[in-house]
Amino acid sequence: METTPNLQVYDLGHLGLVASIVDQIGLVQTVDQFVGPRPGEKVSTGMALKAAILNALGFVTSPLYLFGHFFQGKPTELLLGPGITPELLNDDRMGRMLDSLYAAGVTELFVEVAKSARRAFPFPVRALHVDSTSFHVHGAYRSGEEGQTDTGDEPLVIRLTHGYSRDHRPDLKQWVMNLICADTGGIPLLFAPGDGNQSDQEALVPLLARYRQGLELGEVVVLDGASYSQENLGALQGFSWVMRVPATLKEARALLRKELPQEAWRPLLPGYRGLEVESEYGGVRQRWLLVESQERARMEEASLRQRIVRAEGEARKVLGRLTARTFACEADARRALSEASGRLPLHRLVYLGVQEERQWERVGRPRKGERPLAVVYRLRARLEVDQEKLERARRGLGRFLLTTNVLDREGLPPQEVLRRYKDQARTVERGFRFLKDPLFFAESTFLKRPERVMALGMVMALALLVYALGEWALRRRLWEAGSSLPDQKGRPTAKPTLRWVFQLFMWVRLVELGGKWFVLNLAPHHETAVRLLGAGRYYLLE
Numbered sequence: 001m002e003t004t005p006n007l008q009v010y011d012l013g014h015l016g017l018v019a020s021i022v023d024q025i026g027l028v029q030t031v032d033q034f035v036g037p038r039p040g041e042k043v044s045t046g047m048a049l050k051a052a053i054l055n056a057l058g059f060v061t062s063p064l065y066l067f068g069h070f071f072q073g074k075p076t077e078l079l080l081g082p083g084i085t086p087e088l089l090n091d092d093r094m095g096r097m098l099d100s101l102y103a104a105g106v107t108e109l110f111v112e113v114a115k116s117a118r119r120a121f122p123f124p125v126r127a128l129h130v131d132s133t134s135f136h137v138h139g140a141y142r143s144g145e146e147g148q149t150d151t152g153d154e155p156l157v158i159r160l161t162h163g164y165s166r167d168h169r170p171d172l173k174q175w176v177m178n179l180i181c182a183d184t185g186g187i188p189l190l191f192a193p194g195d196g197n198q199s200d201q202e203a204l205v206p207l208l209a210r211y212r213q214g215l216e217l218g219e220v221v222v223l224d225g226a227s228y229s230q231e232n233l234g235a236l237q238g239f240s241w242v243m244r245v246p247a248t249l250k251e252a253r254a255l256l257r258k259e260l261p262q263e264a265w266r267p268l269l270p271g272y273r274g275l276e277v278e279s280e281y282g283g284v285r286q287r288w289l290l291v292e293s294q295e296r297a298r299m300e301e302a303s304l305r306q307r308i309v310r311a312e313g314e315a316r317k318v319l320g321r322l323t324a325r326t327f328a329c330e331a332d333a334r335r336a337l338s339e340a341s342g343r344l345p346l347h348r349l350v351y352l353g354v355q356e357e358r359q360w361e362r363v364g365r366p367r368k369g370e371r372p373l374a375v376v377y378r379l380r381a382r383l384e385v386d387q388e389k390l391e392r393a394r395r396g397l398g399r400f401l402l403t404t405n406v407l408d409r410e411g412l413p414p415q416e417v418l419r420r421y422k423d424q425a426r427t428v429e430r431g432f433r434f435l436k437d438p439l440f441f442a443e444s445t446f447l448k449r450p451e452r453v454m455a456l457g458m459v460m461a462l463a464l465l466v467y468a469l470g471e472w473a474l475r476r477r478l479w480e481a482g483s484s485l486p487d488q489k490g491r492p493t494a495k496p497t498l499r500w501v502f503q504l505f506m507w508v509r510l511v512e513l514g515g516k517w518f519v520l521n522l523a524p525h526h527e528t529a530v531r532l533l534g535a536g537r538y539y540l541l542e
Helices: 015-024 025-033 045-055 076-081 091-104 108-120 201-212 230-235 249-257 294-324 330-343 387-395 414-426 428-435 450-481 500-502 524-532
Strands: 007-011 128-136 174-182 188-194 220-223 242-246 273-278 284-294 347-359 374-385 398-406 509-513 515-521
Touching: 007 414, 015 025, 015 076, 015 450, 015 524, 025 045, 025 091, 025 108, 025 201, 025 524, 045 450, 045 500, 076 174, 091 108, 091 174, 091 450, 108 450, 128 201, 174 201, 174 428, 174 450, 188 201, 188 450, 201 220, 201 230, 220 414, 242 414, 249 398, 273 347, 273 414, 284 294, 284 414, 294 347, 294 374, 294 387, 330 347, 330 374, 398 414, 414 428, 414 509, 428 450, 450 500, 450 524, 500 524
Parallel strands: 128 220, 220 242
Antiparallel strands: 007 509, 128 174, 174 188, 242 398, 273 284, 284 398, 347 374, 509 515
C-alpha cells in the first residue's frame, strides 16, 4: 500500500507583500537596535512588531488583541524566520512587545522607522500635513495613575479620559492620535499619542517644533484652523505654513460676508475662485486667501433653505409671545417689536399697528360714566423673510478663508495654497479613515493599561506607514514600467489601491508536498505586483 506524501497548505495571500515592505524599510533591525536584546527571547521585539503589522494588515476582521489566532494556518517561518511558529506569537508575546515599545519611546522610535523608510523609498516631500483624531477605549481607567510627567514636562503616560469624540462615542473614554504625514501618498512621518481631552490648538504646533529636525521638513506645513492663534503663529517662526482661518475671528467673519465686486475674483482650481488680501494678524505678515467653492455653495444653499424653515418656526413663537403681551403705550410696543425683530437671524417683524384695550374693575358691560382702571395696547404685526439678512447670509455661502506666511506669490501662487490645503483630505485624513475602517478593526481599544494603548497606537501608525508606502511604491513602479494591474472590472489600471491588490491575492496559497514548496494560484498579474514590490522570495520567484 502506497503512503500519501505529507501535505501542508498555508494561507499566504498578500502577507508576502506586506512582509517585503517591512523588510525593505529595515523595521526589525531599527526596533531591535532601539530596544536591545532580551535574554532567552525566541522572537525579538522587532520581529514581534513585524508580526503585529502583518496581523493589522491582514484585513480579516481579526482584532489586534487576538494576536495568536491570526497566525494559525499562516506560513510564519517563511514570513518571520526559521523556528518562529504560531505558538510563539501569543497574546503574552504581544503584551511584552507593547511594553518594550512603550519603554523605548513610541514617538521617538516611530520617527526612526520613518527615517529608515525614507532612505529605502526616497519619496519627495513638498508639504507636511498635521492633524489628530480620537479612538475610544473600553474599560475603567483610573485617572490617578495617568498623565504623569517627568522633569521635562513631557507626558510619560497619556490620560485616557472623556473628550470631544470623533467616534461619536462620548460615553466612553478615549485617547488622541496625532499624525504628521507627507503630501506624497499620505505617508506618516510622525506619530504621537495624546490625552483624550487634548486641545489641538495647544498640542500640534509644539509637536512640530519639538521634532523639527527629525522630520526633515518639506516646503510647507499644513494645519487646520484649530492651530490658528497668536501664540501658535509666534511658535511657528521659521516654518512656512498654510492654515485655515477660523470663521469665529472678527476680521475673518467680516471678510467672509463682505460684498465684493465680480472683477475682484480670480479663478483658482476648477470650481473654485478666490481673492487675496494682506493681513498682520498676531503680528505676522501673511496672505489671506478668500476662497469660494461652487459645489460647497450649492450644498450650503440647500442647508440655508432648511435654516429658513427652522428659523420661521422660532420666529413665529417670538411673534406669538409679543402679540400675547400688553404694553403701556404704543412706543413701548414698537420698541419691543424692533428689539425682537433685530434678534431674528433671517426674518423681520413688520409693524401693523396697535389695538387699544381697556381694563375694567369688574367683568361685564361697564356702567355709564365708569372710567377704566387702565388702558393697554396689543401689538399687531406680521412675519416675513428679511431679504437684507438673507442676502448677507447668501453672500458667505461656499466661502472659507486660508492663509499662508509665504509672501512670494510666485513661489506659492494662490491656486497652490488651495491645492496644498485640499491635500489634507487625501493625506492625513485619509489615513485616519483607513485606521477607523472596520476591516482594520482597531477603532476601539481593549487594553488594560494606558502604556500599552500608546504602544498599540504606534503599531496602528506603522501599519498605515507600510500600507501607504507600499501603495505609493507600487503605483510609481507601474508607471515607470508602463505596466498595469486589473481593476475591479478587469480593466487595466496603473493606480490601484493596495487594498484591492491585497484582495487579488486572496486565493494565493503556499503548499508543502513531499518536502518541496509550491505557490498555488499565482497569475501573471500577481507576479507583476510581487516583482515590483520586491517580494519575490516570499512567493518563491527568486
